[in-house]
Amino acid sequence: MKPAAATHAAFAVAATGIAVYSAMDTVMKGLSIASGAYAAVLWRSLVGVALLAPVFVARRTRWPGRRALRLHVLRGSTGGASVLLFFWGLARVPMAQGVALTFLAPLIALFLAGLALGERIRRTAIAGSLVASLGVLIIAAGQVQAHASDAVVAGSIAILAASLIYAVSLVLLRQQAQAADPIEVALFTSLVLSGWMLLAAPWFGTLPQPGQLPAVLLAAALGSVSAVALAWAYARAEAQSLATTEYTAFIWSALFGWLVFGERVSPYTVGGALFIIAGCLYAVRRPAPAPQTEAAL
Structure with a gap:
């Protein structure tokens, strides 16, 4: 497959993964409202492991090496913390507003990647962050205008914290996707998250009600499909080429x-989201190459 065609295919798969993930967010919001975010994330993770482990074993895939295991643990840990905070917040704010706040993650990831790799952070990234910050202020102004409750404000703060942690997870995803195949990435991410969650299960965990089991299975299935799709896409295209697929989640979250x-x-939410998206897109914009002079020719 030609490079351009491969990038287009990865983009389409990533966009599909985001749509599936948005559907999973909807199911998880319902579970979080009914039983709490901790229990919902714990159930989804455990069922996700149960769904993916047989596939991993049946493919007779070699056990991941030390580097891959380290990446799995790091991303599973950061992703788990982000997911828990996100669903705790999403149970308290409208879906579209919550997802709009997560759009800061790619922008934060740009700064983190620059710091981690020692690269110079471009002026466009700084300008884009200012524009995106204005979008967050617009959403906050909407909460003030609507006299938002303390629960809504707390939920928004939790989602902003989740975005910061998710940005670290995005930086790790590119490395993880290159070190392991999509099934392995999805399985070990759920496995690490389940391990951390089980440590506190005696204090915070509860068993799902029988009527909730179909929703738990659906959330786990949707989450697994999305994780495999995104891992497949990020292994075949640069993160900057796929970052814009994250923004399609706003449409799906508003609809669902x-x-x-x-x-x-x-x-206010629509306006804030547009400013955040515009800031992120401007931040990743690369300067046009300087025109060649006659001397260079």
């Missing part, structure tokens, strides 16, 4: 939030 929870998207 309206259909399932009757949520309306405020103009």
Whole structure:
């Protein structure tokens, strides 16, 4: 497959993965409201392991090496903390607003990647971050105008914290996807998350009600499919080529939030999301190459 065609295919698969993930967010929000974010994330992770482990074993895949295991543990840990904070916050704020706040993650990841690799952070990244920050302020202004409750404010803060941690996870995903195949990435991410969650299960964990089991299975299946799709895509294209697929989640979250929870998207949320997206896109924009002079020719 030609490089351009491979990038287009990876983009399409990543966009599909985001749509599936948005559907999973909807199911998980319902579970988080009913039983708490901790229990919902724990159930989804354990069922995800049960779904993926037989596939991993049946393929007779070699056990991951030390470097891959280290990446699995790091991303599973950071991703787990991010997921727990996100769903705790999502249970308290409208889906579209919560997802809009997560759009800061790719921008934060740009700065983290620059610091980790010792690269100079471009002026466009700094300008883009200022524009995106204005978007966050617009969403906050919408909460003030709507006299948001303390729960909504706390949920928004939790999602912003989740975005910061998720940015670290995005930096690790590219390395993880290059060191292991998609099934392994999805399985060990769920496995590490389950391990951490089980440590506190005696204090915070609860068993799902029988009527919740179909939703738990659906959330785990959707999460596994999305994780495999994104790992496949990130292994075949640069992160900067796929970052914009994250923004399609706003459309899906607004649609699912309206259909399932009757949520309306405020103009403040739409305006804030547009500023955040614009800032992120400007931040990753590369300067045009300097025109060649006659001397260079």
